[in-house]
Amino acid sequence: MDLESAALDWRADGFVILPGFIPAEELTAAVSELDLLFPSADGFHDGTDPRRARFIGDEFAGIDTFPFASTEISLLAVNHRILALAQALLDDSDVHIYTAEAWAKYTGACDYDQDLHRDYLNHTLLVPSTAPGCQQLEMFVFLSDVPEELGPPHLLSRAHTADIPAVPNWFLRPGQHSAWRFNDDSGSPQMYGAEVSGAGPAGTVIAFESGTFHRGTQLTASRGARYSMHLGFRPSGLSWGQRVGWAARSFEREWGEFVHRASPRQLQAFGFPPPGHSYWTAQTLAGMALRYPELDLTPWSASASAPRGS
Template sequence: MDLKDATRTWLTEGFVILPGFLPAEDLAPAVQELDLMFPTADGFHDGTDPRRERFVGDEFAGIDTFPFASTRISLLAVHQRVLELAEALLDADVHLYGAEAWAKYTGACDYDQDLHRDYLNHTILVPSTTPGCRQVEMFVFLHDVPEELGPPHLVSRRHTVDFPAVPNWLLRPGRESTFRFDTPADPSLYAAEVSGAGPAGTVIAFDPGTFHRGTQLTAPRGARYSMQLCFRPTGMEWGHRVGWAVKSFTTEWTEFVSRATPRQLQTLGFPPPGHPYWTPETLAGTALRYPDLDLRPWQ
């Protein structure tokens, strides 16, 4: 599927699944560094990795936030093909407003979710279909994710286009809640789910207004490793999740900056070459802050 076809599908369905979108040769070096962040499947299930207990009992406990202990995985979050996809879908220069790496293990906890949209913690407003005002999330599989390793399931916008912004969670049959963002779901919506299962390098791009959910890992001694990336048009200030400055003095951030391209750094907030920000004063200061960064593109 080329980027034009991917964009048409994303606009129509609310998501697009791109199997093996990232090349294996680019994925492999990053995957080799997963153990810097997470236990292996054997380390978790055999109890030999001292980090094991962190992942037990909470479906979100397996999340690491950008920048990662693995610089190669940090760079994968702004891989050229990922940026090209985000720019094509949004038809704009893009800003990376969230990036997480996520490890899940069979039996660690309950990963089976209710259908929901993500917009509540991705914008202070509500999703928009206006060009220039959209956001896109991506799941990136760092290894093969068949159905028994809990791929996300998604529901086409064709089934939910008339749904109001509130409530947001569509509860599975038998579940009840008084929370104003919850409501019982029509079982037909769960029957309409599409599985995102796919090989390593698969990218699932979806709108924060698209209903989707996480599913259970059932493979014996299974482990699933993925990333979740979030992009918005550069000037869309009401779409946000984290601020990068809070981690910008860490060793992980400094190592990432020293190895990233100007285009990748622009995605995280660096002004582009030629911007008025770049003066002898700021160049000298940036050289002190990032001594291994080649500043020639900005001079």
């Protein structure tokens, strides 16, 4: 699917599923380093990987946050195809990444079956908007094949949800009860009957709005494991869409290794000013050379501002 068609589907349904969007050859380096983050399927199910216990009992325990122990996986989070897709869907040439997580799930580790929900409560200070320039974009990126038995996300088209108010946010599966104001415990059979599976091969990207209803599903495959990334993007000027502050970990070794290998466009997605910006002066370039000694500063120094008074 071309990006223009993807954007049309995203605007109509609130999501678009792009099977194999990232070619196998662009996944190879990242997939080869998955063991730096997570146990293999055999390591988990045979109990030979000492990290196994971490994943038991909590569906979110399998999440690692950016920057990752694998520089290749960090670079994949801002792969050129992913950035192009984000720009096309948000209709903005300057998009920023505001969250990046790698996620491992294993059959039997815990209950991964979720209720239909929207992510906006921990992705924005406000509520979702469909106004141009005010939308936020999330992506699931499959690092392994995710057939139905390996728990793909299920999503619900805006055609079924456009009139649902911002609260409640979770629509519980039948048989559950809750008095919390963010939960609807009516069973919602029409919603669950209309959900669409996001199953697909490695390299599949599922792009969806922060206001799109979706849910995780159970892993049922024998000795199963699935690996994916969860990314969030926003227009650079959309200040209310936030989840993490990148500076909080920007002195760690993994961050430095990522920066040293990233392109100017990839770094711009994290908030680096682009070449030509007034930030780039002889003073800041000298400081950056000390902070990131292996970063090629040529793209920024070529257009650096002249010192005042020169």
